[in-house]
Amino acid sequence: MARIVAGIASSHVPAIGVAMDRGTTETPYWSPLFKGYGPAREWLAKLAPDVAIVVYNDHANALSLELIPTFLIGVAGEFPIADEGFGPRPVPVVKGHPELAWHLAESLILDEFDMTIANEMPVDHGLTVPLSVTCGKTDAWPFPVVPICVNVVQYPPPTGARCFKLGRAIRRAVDNYDADLRVLIYGTGGMSHQLQGERAGLINQTFDRAFLDGLTKDPLALTGITHTEYMREAGSEGVELVMWHVMRGALDDDVTEVYRHYHVPASNTAAAVLILENKGAA
């Protein structure tokens, strides 16, 4: 049977992708961040999952305000790279896993999560930057991906508690998938940041560090954080952290924290990577 072996949380700051695409990762500005991702890349290469579920948000690229799905799953065989307004990133097309994706879509809907299903969809930096920064520069991504897209662009996003329950439902669906697959799940976005208004540039290291601790040890307690609290404490775009709850909900209650790295600033953002393993599953 399939099983979720680990979860990884990662920020998806577009400037991180630009630094990789332009080869500026060794500059004094960027090298602390990329060095911090080094152990995560090594861990991931060793883990060699068969497939990854990537929970991310689209930023006005595949989706516009025309249609705003709260939760969406991509079932395509491949996902092209979006032009976000400055040409597509020079990274490989993302291969999908239609069989697992359709299983998840059907299971989640019957489990009372009313997913939107996408047969065709480009993917943006929300998905490709976490892949780039954890897989490195490559001609082909090392595993296929099932994209799960969460609305955080139009208020209100789904609550943290709802996201955690979606993670639980993903876990049940994977556990019932009749193939011997080792599955990794990504939660992306965050940490504290605000891109807009006179308050742009807000960073809250105290909030972020407590969130990292809590996600490992007591994730249910964190699911009660309201949108207003995220926006007030972690910046208006810090509300992206709800997506980390999806990842955490798909893991065991009791996990091993394998690695974390936290860095300020990545452009306007506090960037972190956190790796959690289900005990004995990897």
Add this chain to the structure above:
Amino acid sequence: MNQPRDYDSIPGTYVYDGRRGRIGYALNMFCMSLNDAKNRALFKADPASYLERYKLTPEQRRTVLDRDWLGMLKVGGNIYYTIKIAFCDGLTFQDVAGMMSGVTKEAYMQMMLAGGRSPEGNRYKQTAESEESAHG
């Protein structure tokens, strides 16, 4: 629909909720069109004519033509959309963030390098007076 929200007390922040969605749709959909390289070329060549395709209010039109980044938010712009105009101009998120918060590019970058804007003193609007200056 227009009832107050608890997040209205956060200073310098324009949450893209239904109140803004009702006024910002056309403005943001214009921005969305800039994901297409052909449209970027047309917009750059003749911004005023290009905007005729969209039903913008005069004030929305002005904020775009003047690159009034903060003004765009006040008339329903969503930052993930309005940033596409900045990309067209060769600007980054950090450039625009500096302009919205009213400091130089250098000062903004230094603030970020020093750990970013502190939440201390920035959680709640201080007084009615400061609310005026933040949103007036």
